[in-house]
Amino acid sequence: MVTKDAVGAAGGLLTGWDGNRWAVLDSRVGVFSVSVLLRCKSSNWTWICSNVYGPADGVGRDLLWLELSELKAAWQAPWCILGDFNITRFATERNRGGRVSAPMRNFSDWISEEALLDLPLVNQEFTWSNLREVPALARLDRIFICPEWEEHFPGCEMIGLPRTTSDHSPIMLVSKPPGRNKHIFRFESWWLECEGFETLIRQSWNSGAGILRGARCIAFKLRRLKQCLKRWGRLERLRRTEEKSKCEIRIAEIDRLEESQHLRVDEIELTEEKEIQDSLVHHFKSAFRKHKRWKPEWMDEDLKQLRDEDLAALEGRFSETEIKGALFSADGDKAPGPDGFGLRFFQTHWGIVKEDVLQMFDDLYEGRQKLGCINASMIVLLPKKEGAATVGDYRPICLLNGVYMLVAKVLARRLKMVSKYLIEEHQTAFIPGRNLQEGFAITQEVVSSCFLDGRKGVLLKLDFSKAYDHIDGIFSLSAPTVESIKGFHFILQCFELLSGLHINIAKSSLIPINIEEEEAGMLAAALGCPVQRLPTRHLGMPLVRNKVKSGDWNSLTERMERRLDGWKGRLLSSGGRLTLLQAVVSSMPIFFLSTFRMPVGVEQRLESIRRRFLWSGANKEVSKPHLVKWEFVCLPKTMGGLGVRKLKEMNLALLSKWTWQWMAKPDSLWVRLFRERYSLAAGSHLPWLFTKSSCLCKGWFTGMEQFVRACVWDAGDGGDILFWTDRWCGEEAFESRFPQMFHISSDPEGRACRYWERRAQSGAWRIQFVRQPTPSEATQASELVRILAGAPLASGIPDKVCWGRTSREGYTVRRGYLWWRRLAPHSQEMVTHRGIIWDSAVPLKVKFFVWLVCHGRILTKAYVSKWCPNISTVCVLCNANTETVDHLFRECSMARELWERLGSLCHIRLTWASLDEFWSASRRMANQGDRRMEAKVRRLVVPAGLWAIWLTRNAVVFRGQRFYRENLWEATEGFIRDWGRYIVGTTCIELHRGGAP
Structure with missing residues (x-):
């Protein structure tokens, strides 16, 4: 064992190992850690184990991060770090919340820079307590592993053990290989690219089904096709390369990090797969069992009625146009049901399956056949939070068979057309033309107005229990009394009987507004629920007194940090990082950015996370520099950027929707409510803002005069x-x-x-x-x-x-973003070469590279020598001049020879200076119908040449290979062939005979 003695109040460290299995190659005792370099005696696999006791001051923490980073650089082996770090990463890791401090941000930055996986705590939330009557709880103990360590020990989990005498809970790292699940058939999208697949589908589907028709015929043909595709798929998988198989294995290992191998039922921990399955089946059978109880009858005199023409549209016969429109409007890549055929199969083979599908809808309309033979589904459980342990911590998702999903889609589209006539305008979600944020805005405005005007009131946050999930609802009562609370409770009981929902009063809460503690306690006792204070969360967003603070954005910052962890950047190419970055920005923060004006500090933090993720690379030892200014990265592609949306302008574009709706939809419920509260100033399209205006109103309309003038x-x-x-x-x-x-x-x-x-x-x-x-x-x-x-x-x-x-x-967020972006600083247009970069059918990572080349921001030897002055800067291709971007791709004799050779094949003089001319010629050719395919292939020439030069140079520099000029040509030719295959559908692209490719 290796030990470190205690110093003052700080505890000591002890690291021990089983000498029969592990041999110690080296050990280090640092200021805050004890590390050992271990080798497995049976397999010779080497790894690092670091035991940490973190300091409580900021200076000490910086020394700890430096100490660990130096250790990793010295030993260069898979790494596992565990211990008491004496700091949390996120505000949610303390039961009392709080803000995200600079040391916490530095902690997250260090984790991302070292590409470490922060293992979640699967069975509890906190590891430390101050052991008081009202305890302060925090998660101070953690385990980090690197991706290489997890490859050797898959299925890693961190489990909290019962606390004994210490104020810390012991933690244990468990590596449990995943169980072998039975292979489930799924229709794979990549099959569509395989030669002969269309013929296989047509032969199987048209083989006949005897006397079966409609839904039964479709079910029979799908079962037969499934068996056929299983046999064909096994043969096709054998042709895949070993590299692709390894990649899929690695992706599966990463997915398993999100899976749980534990389930707690009635305080009993289940770990065996069979026990977990049986428990889940029993739970959902009980949840979906029909319970008999008395329900009152509706009196429908005051309910909304549909017009005769709307009723006729609902009950009309299904047309081919209606069915096809519903099919092709759906996302075909959603997970399929038990039969394995999603909507993508029916979309791509509509000409083959159309007659059977239309016959099924005719039978359904005439009532000749039920859909039981295709109505099968399965339930998938998605965790609602990190460390999900009980059934209630999971959200069930029902996966339907593709053909049954199509029936549901057609019926839903019919109902969608008339739903706005049936549902009151107070329901702001899930109705076309209405917005979920409007409901939150109305609630927030009511709360703010009560606090600002000094009116008494309460908010009742009710927990509605469905058969398998819980939802929250907010109700507001003005000038409440004990009698009014009891009356409201009676109304809720009536609602329970009518709707079938159960209101869990114990999990509900009463939020007082301008009411003393004693009176609030009396009102809560009348309802039977606890008292809660603002801020709270409603519809996933913070409901506050008047102002949203930077700390209220912590949940968004935390989710984005987890989604853009540094270890993910090390496993992705530049194109993959760009795709993930754009996907995260497109979805994760939209709800917040659509409602609140983002503080400057939050914007800077989020932009820092995104910027760091984009420029992180596959090199584990070197932190890659940020090659292009972030302002230029966030420019639209037409202006020379990457099209990454900048958060500030995105926030303004989303908030501009409120101003737009204020002017374009004056009859909306929220507009009428705000007009009632804020009188419209004479000669203005915006509300009159004053001192007591709410945070929403100030955030939406401040500085929007310029937007109004642009309308x-x-x-x-x-x-x-x-x-x-x-x-x-x-x-x-x-x-x-x-x-x-x-x-x-x-x-x-x-x-x-x-x-x-x-x-x-x-x-x-x-x-x-x-x-x-x-x-x-x-x-x-x-x-x-x-x-x-x-x-x-x-x-x-x-x-x-x-x-x-x-x-x-009308106004759209996309056009609004471009308008705000042009008004922002640094929005001048850069050198674009847009057609060469973005309009060619090459991999995204190659487009990213060509974009860097066009801006002269490649890590050439001349560029790297700025911080590594001792390296040689001579070009390895010609061994004559300094390796700069211009030299490597334009002036080098090898590059000039390549461009001349490619130009002769394309019947055009191709040099670096004439790239724009070359692209213009290709674009003109694209307008000629007989040469359009040829033009698409020609667009591959420039990216292929640039990519081949760079990879050949890297092979010489980093792998010590010898350079042969024919290797450069063969690499270029190979890229054109591989990429061109997806354009012309064949690898027969002739380059040797002097003709155009």
Whole structure:
């Protein structure tokens, strides 16, 4: 064993091992850690074990991170770190919450830089307690492993053990190989690219099904096709390369990190797979069992009724257009049901299966057949939180068979058309044209207005128990009393009987507003629930008194950090990192960014996480520099960037929807509520903001005057258009076109209708000024009158606000983002070569590389010598000049020879200086119908040449290979063939005979 003595209040460290299995090659005792380099006696596998006791001060923590990083650089082996780090990563790792401090951010940054996997604690939330009556709890003890360590010990989990005498819970690392599940058939998308697959499907489907028809015929053909594809799939898998198989094994190992091997039922820990399966089956059988109890009958006199034409549309016969529209509007790549055939199969083979599907819908309409033969599904459990341990910690997802999913999709689309007529406007979610954020906004505004106006009230946060899940609902009561609370409780009991939902009062809470503790306790006792204070969470977002603080964004920061962990960046190519980065930005923060104005500190932190992830690389020893400024990375591709959306402008684009809806949808529920609270200022399209305005209102409308001026109005009666400042007659507002006339106007903030004098058959414009116009002003006035002569107002027609040049265009977040991005600093256009980079059918990592080349930001020897001055900077291809970007890809004799050879094949003079000319020629060829395929292949030439030069150079520099000029040509030719196969569907792309590729 290796030990480190205790120092003062800090405990000591002891690391021990089984000498029969492990041999110690080296050991180190640092200031805060004890590390041993171990070798397995049976397999000679070597790894590092570091035992840590972290300091409690910031300076000591920085020394700890440095100490561990130096250890890893010295020993270069798979690594496992465990111990008491005396710090948490996220605010949720303390029961009392709090803010994310700089040391916590530094901790997360170090984990990401070292590409470590932070193992979740599967059976409890915290590992430390101060052992008081109202304890402070935290997760201070952790285990980190690197991906190479996890490859050797798959299925790693960290388990908390019962606390004995210490204030810390012991932790244990368990490596449990996953159980072997029976292979389940799934229709694979990659099969569609295999030669002869279409013929196989057609032969199997058209083999006949006897007297079966409709749903029974489809079920029979799918079963027969499944057996056929199983045999064919086994043969096809044998042809896959060993490298691809290894990649799939690695992906499966990563997926297993998210799986749980434990389930706690009635405080009993189940670990055997059979026990867990039986327990889950029993749970869901009980949950879905029909319970008999008395339910009152509805009195439907006041319920909404559909019109006759809507009822006819609901009950009409199914048409081919309707069925096909529902099929192709769905996401075909969603997980399939038990038969293994998702909607992608029916989309890609619609011409083959169409007749049987149409017959099934006819039988369904006529009532000739039930759908029991295709109505099979299975339940998949997704964890709601990290460390899920009980059934309630999982969210069940039902996977339907593809053909049954199509039936449900068709029926749902019919109901979707009439749902807005049946459901009250107070239901803001899951209805076309309504927004979930509107419901949260109304709730937040009610809370803020009560606090700001000093009104008493309570919020009741109720827990509704469904058969297999829980949902939260917020109800507001003004001026509550014990009697009103009891009356509301009676209403809830009636609601339970009518809906079948169960309200769990013990898990519900009462949130007082401007009410003393004693009175709040009496009200909560009347309902039978505990008292809770703001802030709380509603619909996944923080519900606060008045202002959303930086700490309320901690949950979003934590989720993004976990999603963009550094170890994932080391396993992905540059194209993979770019894809994951764009996917995370597109989905994860949208709900927050659509509702709240993001604080500057939060924006900087999130951008730092994204920036670090993009530039992390596969090299485990070297931290890659950020080659291009983040401002330029976030430019649109048309302006020379990567198209990564910047969070600040994305936030503004999403918040602009509220301003847009304020002007375009004045009858919306939230607009009416806000107009009632905030009177509309004279001559303004925005609410009148004052000191007591809520955080939502200030966040939405502050600084949006520029956005309002960018909107275009389609004139009707002129009641909503500001005559001088709105864009409604021409490309510019009259304020900008006629500034002198604007300054002498008698009503510079007047509506257009005030300047229109209505007459019997038509009308005329009458503009009044505070004084008589001068001769120069009179010229402008005449021009204004001439323009207005062609823009009369129409009585009885409301004005319509538009976003764009035509009245048909409305506001979209995508166009709004581009508009805000052009207003931002550093938005100037860079060198693009857009067609060469983004319009060619090459892998995304190659596009990323070509983008770096076009901007001259490649890690050449000349670039690396800035911080490594002792390395040689001579080009390894020609051994003559300094290796810069221009030399390597343009001036080097080997590169010039390659470009000349490729140019002769394409019948064009191809040099680095003429890349734009080459692309223009290829684009012109694309417009020629008989040479369109040839043009697509020609677009591969430049990326293939650049990529071949770089890989050949790397092989010489890093692997010591000798350079032969024919190797460079063969590499280029191979890339063109491989990439061109996906364009022309064959590898027969001739390059040797002098013809165009």
